[in-house]
Amino acid sequence: MLIRLTGLVTIERDGAAPRHLSSAQTQVAFARLVMERTGGTSRDHLADTVWPEGLPDTWASALRSVVSRVRGFIAGDDINASPPIIAQGGRYLLRLPVGAVVDVEQAETDVAQATEAFTAGEFADAERLAAAAVAVLERPFMPDHDGEWPNSVREKLGELLVSALETASLAASALNDERNSLRFADEAVRRAPLRESAHRCRMTAHVAAGNRAEALRSYHELRRMLAEELGIDPAPETQAAYAELLGSPVVAPSRPRMTKSRSNGGSAAPFVGRRQELARLSATWAQVEDGACHMVLVTGEPGIGKTRLVTEAARRISVSGGVVMYGRSDSGSTVPCQPFVEALGGYVAATPTDSMPDLSQATQETLTGLLAAEHLDELGSSKRAELLLALTELLVKVARDQPVFVVLDDLDLADDDTLVMLRQVYRRRFGTSLMIAATAGAPGRRPDAPDHFAAAIHDVDREGWLRRIPVTGLAEADVRALIRRVLPETSAGQAPPPHQLIADTAGNTFLLLELLRWHGDPDPARPPMPSGIVEYASARLSALDSAPRQLLRTAAAAGPTFELDIAAQAAELSTADAVEALDALVCESLVAETDGEFTHEFRFVHDVVRRAIYQQASAARRRWLHTRLADAIELRRAGELARYSRTMAHHRDAGAVPHGDQRAVRWGWRAAARASQDGAPNEAVHLHRQALEHVPAADVELRAEALTNLGLAQLAAGHTDCEQTLLDGAIQALHNGRLTMAAQAALGLADVVLSRPRMRSEAVALIEILLKSGPAAVDTVTVGRLLARQSQLGGSVVAGEQSTAALTAMTRELQLLEGPQDVKRRMNLAAEMQAVAAAVGDKYFQIVATHHRAMAAEISGDVILAGNAMVDLNTAIDIAIDAGEGDHVGAALRIDHTVAIAVTEGRFSDAAAVTQRVHRVPDDTDHRIAPVPGSMAARQMIVANWLRRSSWPDSPSTYEAAERSLISLVGGDRGLPHLTVRALATGVEPLPSGDEWPHIVGLLALGGVELGDPATAEALRTLLEPYADLNCCVGYRSFVGPASFHLGRLAVIVGDWDDAERHLTAALAGLAHRQARPWTALAQLALAQALEARGRAGDRRRAETLRAEANWTLASLDLQPQSA
Structure with missing residues (x-):
């Protein structure tokens, strides 16, 4: 119904x-x-x-x-x-x-x-x-x-x-x-x-x-009617609408013009921030109301919000009753004086005849005839001159009657007639209340005639008439306000955080609005990139010359940052052309120099623009660009490709040819290895998966290797699907004769089945096949590792030629792993060797294996691992002593360790007594343990004497140069020791390798603090920084403090107080576990010195407490108080 x-x-x-x-x-x-x-x-x-x-x-x-x-x-x-x-x-x-x-x-x-x-x-x-x-x-x-x-x-x-x-x-x-x-x-x-x-x-x-003049006329009719009927002015909302008629209410790049986004329903863009800029415009307008005349030039990149700023000022001025005019210049327009014609033409159309200023007859005729003409672009030179003079007279007379605010948008795109009229207005400004607010791109730049615009600005930049307001990106607080204004509460959570938006857009208002509206769009079929940003990027590209455009497109494929010479090589530009192109891109605010370590790197100012440029390229062009970039890196950075492994993997992956690309596979492996070293196991898995996708279908050997590498990466990352991958890799490698590769897969699978026995029988079968394959098929170290897994999985390992060769090879491999670089790998291999030696009952090899485990664990700084390893070493030594095998080696190693512990804890008398009993064991023919067992006790006493500030009876020539230098420094000699310490610290004189390296560097750090030279201290910090978590020692056989202890004390020398606090705080935690009282006291003194020098609230009181505690400890140990 x-x-x-x-x-x-x-x-x-x-x-x-x-x-x-x-x-x-x-x-x-x-x-x-x-x-x-x-x-x-x-x-x-x-x-x-x-x-x-x-x-x-x-x-x-x-x-x-x-x-x-x-x-x-x-x-x-x-x-x-x-x-x-x-x-x-x-x-x-x-x-x-x-x-x-x-x-x-x-x-x-x-x-x-x-x-x-x-x-x-x-x-x-x-x-x-x-x-x-x-x-x-x-x-x-x-x-x-x-x-x-x-x-x-x-x-x-x-x-x-x-x-x-x-x-x-x-x-x-x-x-x-x-x-x-x-x-x-x-x-x-x-x-x-x-x-x-x-x-x-x-x-x-x-x-x-499109009838802007009619809209203005409608406003003035309403205003007159309200005044006549009710005696009131229009409401603020109506006056704001009138102000918006005077300029574009939507923030859009000013050059070149782009279609404005309608994604917000066509509503005006919200205005946020710009408080300082608005305050300057308001202050200038206040002076104009008092009878002054000024021009304000608002500059900034496209989309930054120049137009929105001046139209907001115009709106506020209009609401307060001021006269506002608006005009803008279009690129390529042939209309003479276009912005002035728009501004004054709108004023004439909207102003009743009886409200117009008193103009000459000639001016009235010119304005009546020319402003109504349909083809202003066809005017001859004389008519143009008449128009210019008439417009100037009109503007000046209006501004003499009342304050006038004129917006000249995109003035740097204006024709020469506009610039001539600007000069005319400047000359006739006296007696007017006029404010011209002009917007332009980068100061002094104009795409089609930069000299003319710059010259005009220079001509009027006199006597304080011209004021400049640069517009930069929105701050984080303003971006938060923009999010609240643009997105409803239900969608606000979908937007990235403000800091990420700023990183993407550099605070560019147009780009921010487009991104926010895109994130707030619930349509699942929305484009992958906001269409407004794609159009923005296209417009910015089209405004560039060929070389800058070519460089920018190539750099977009390089990533958020790029190196100029590599991008230029990939873009096929000469050095000179590339530098010129770069200058153009910097001037256009598209790229900027990075602030990092590599000064030849540049970054995109707006990463979202980079992504839009990259998206516009075809898939074939992207592959070509990535291949060109990878080739350029290999050519230009041949000596440092390890640093570029991830970058190379990315470019080879993105540029890979269909149906398999071996370069993409191998660079993926190299990048995965680097990721594993950097502690990013999941990234390594991703890179190995990526590499596997590029293995050619016919290359079964490469696929076996790729599967094995992926499985091992999955194992390291703790992925539960690694068993199947490793099994498939092992099977393929076996069937293709890649036995070493099959052995790697079998080792990984054996590690998995120890905790997840689902494929235990398959792992055992693989190991048996590989061990029966013969000594030439698999390298001897890998045979030893397979024997260790066989023993761990419950199989029997028989003493014989195979096991002896494996143990010998593993010993030599462990010697190559000595030092701080391969601590984890050394511990793992030593544990595997220990399992084999125990299985075959070889007591001497058990001592060697447990020795290497204990050495690596002590260097690592892990107190629990070191304690467990020492228990195993002492057990192996006891077994050997009971059997009468290797007792002299074990006893000598124990003496070294006992002296190191005594000195660490401050029991110097005990250390000296034990040192007297030491006897050095002659080095064996295989050099299995170095330095020679028993040789470190006397060298540890150098550290004890440094702690006690006592002299040495002699300085044997067998001592290392760093040890002799420390002895000399404590004795008061500075010259030669300084030369020696600096030569070793800067690499002029080589440092010893292996396990002695951290011990010697620790001694050098002690000497560096004694010297107090900031340059030498900085060089030593550079040496130690990669090993900040390790100990300075010859494993368990000496102790010269943790690396963090030395880094903190050296930071005090160079004045880096925050770094000193960080390292010394970490050192104190580790030293407390060791009961290393003298080292703890010295660390406390150094930390007290850093805190006092920094001088933050509470630092001084904390420093006093630390110093008092340290001096009490030193006194209880009968040691002299030290400054640090």
Whole structure:
């Protein structure tokens, strides 16, 4: 059922002809009963509505008759229908069938839904719903009946109609439906001539139709009418709309022009931040209001918000009653004085004749004739001159009558006539209250004629007339405000954090808005990159010359940062051309120099632009670019490719040819190895998977290696799917004769099945096959590792030629791993050797294996590992002594360790006594243990004497140069020791290798602190920094403090107080576990010195506490107090 209360009152039912109600009294009763059916209508109110001029004497019976007619009208011919009207408690209640629709109620719902649709940017739905409401509400409501109730309803419906007209007009404007937008707006103004929102709709409709002058005229007509009728000015919202007519309300790059994004429903971009810039513009305007004349040049990159800034200032000035004009320059425009023509032409069109300034007859004729001309671009030189003079006179005279704010947008794109007029205005500025706010790109740059623009700016930059305001990116707080303004609360969480947005956009307002609207778009089919940013990138590229464009496209494939010579090589540019191209890109604010270690690196100012440029390239071009970049790196960085392993893997992967690319495979492996070294096991897995994808289908040997490498990486990363990968790799390697590779896979699989025995039998079978393959098939060290796994998996290992050769090879391999570089690998191999030696019962090899484990564990700085390793070493020594095998080696190693522990804990007398009992063991023919067992005790006493600040009876020539230098320094000699320490620290004189390296570097660090030379201290810091977590020692056989202890003390020498605190705090934690009291005291003194020098709140009190505790410890050890 459809009930129409507007126009002819009718009821329409499906399948039946409409039924009309002709009686005016019955119509109004029916209407009120329908519209108040929820709560009912009282008899008195209904009677007053039916007889507004007074009730008849028999009104009660007459009312019952009216209600009866209404009842019959509703029920129609359905005699079985339930009574539609019930009288209850003095009220009439109307019941309509379920699904009944009342036209005015539906119209009210449509208006509400249209408003919601418009707010959501669904303009087509908004126009449809609003237009449907207008069609209903335009019909009269109870035209033949007066009275309080129908009049109030008519007033309400009239308001609703104007709202519907406004929404329909705005939606049509957003859809560029020029005819309907103006038709709806005009009707809204006709029905509500004093309603400012209706006038704003008409202004918007004119703008949508491209009639900016008509929009301005509409504003001035409204302003005059309000002044005449009500004596008031337009509301701030209307004045703001007028100000927005004077310039683009949407932040968009100023050069070249790009289509503005409609993703926000066509609404003006929110204005955030720019407080300082606005304050400067406001301060200048205040001076202009006092009779001054100034020009402000607002500069910045495209999209940064220059136009939005000056139009916001214009809006505020307009709201406060100022005269605002707006004009802009378009690239390639042939209209003379284009920005001044737009600005003053709009003013002339919007200003009544009687409000124009007093102009000469010639000027009036020129303005009347030329501003109305359709082809200004075809004017001859004389007509151009007349136009220039007329515009200048008009602007000057307007500015003499009242303060004027003129926006000249994109002035650096202006023609020469515009620049001539600017000079003319400058010369005639005296006596005017004029402020010109011009926007431009980078100062002094103009793509088509940079010299002319720069010269014009130079000419007017005199006597303080010109002021410059550079516009930079938004700050983080402003970006947060922008997120709140652009995204609803439900979508705000989808946006990246502000710092990431700034990293992507450098705070560029246009780019920020596009990114935020893209992140807030719920459409799953949205493009991978905001279309506005893609257009922005295209426009920026098109504005560049060939060489800069070529360099930028190549650099975009290189990544967020690039090296100029590599990018130039890949882009096939000469050095000179590349440098020129780079200068152009820097001037355009597209790239900038990095602040890092490598000064030849450059970065994209906006990474999102880089990604957009990269996205625009075809897949074939991207592959070509990545291949060119990889080739350039191999050519230009041949001596340092290890540093570029990840970069090379990326480029070879992205540039790989279809159906397999061996270069991509091998660079993936190299990058994965680097990732493993850097402690990134999951990245290593990813790189190995990536490499596997590029293995040619026919290269089964390469696939076996790739599978094995992937499985081992998965094992290191703790992935549970590594078993199958390792098994597949082992099987393929076996069947292709790659036994060494199969052995690596088998070793990995054996490690897995120790904790997850699902494939234990397969691992055992693989190891047995490989051990039976013969000595030439698998290298001897790997045979030893396989024997260790066989023993661990419960198999028997028989003493014999195979095991002896394996143990010997493992010993030599362990000697190659001595030192701080391969600590973890050395511990693992030593543990494997220990398992084999124990399985075959070789006691001497057990000592050698446990010795290497203990040495590596002590260097690593892990107290628990070192303690467990020493237990195993002592057990092996005891077993050997009991058996009468290797007892002299074990005893000598124990003496070295005992002396090292005694000196570490400050028990110097015990250390000296033990040292007296030492006897050096002659070196064996295989050099299995170095330095010679028993030789480190006396050298550890050098450290003891340094701690005690005591002299040495002699300085044997067998001592290392660092040891002799420390002895000399403690004895008061500085010259030669300084030369020696610096030569060793800077690499002029080579340092010993292997396990002695950390011990000697620790001694050098002690000497460096004694010297107090910052340059030498910095060189020693560079040596030690990669090993900050390790100990300076010859394994368990000496101790010269942890590396963090030395790094902290050296940091004090160079004045790096924060670094000193960090390292010394770490050192104190480790020294406490060792009960290394003298070292702890020295670390406390150094930390106290750093804190005192830094001088933060609380540092001095903490330093006093540390120094008191340290000196008490030193005194208890009978040691002299030291400064650090």
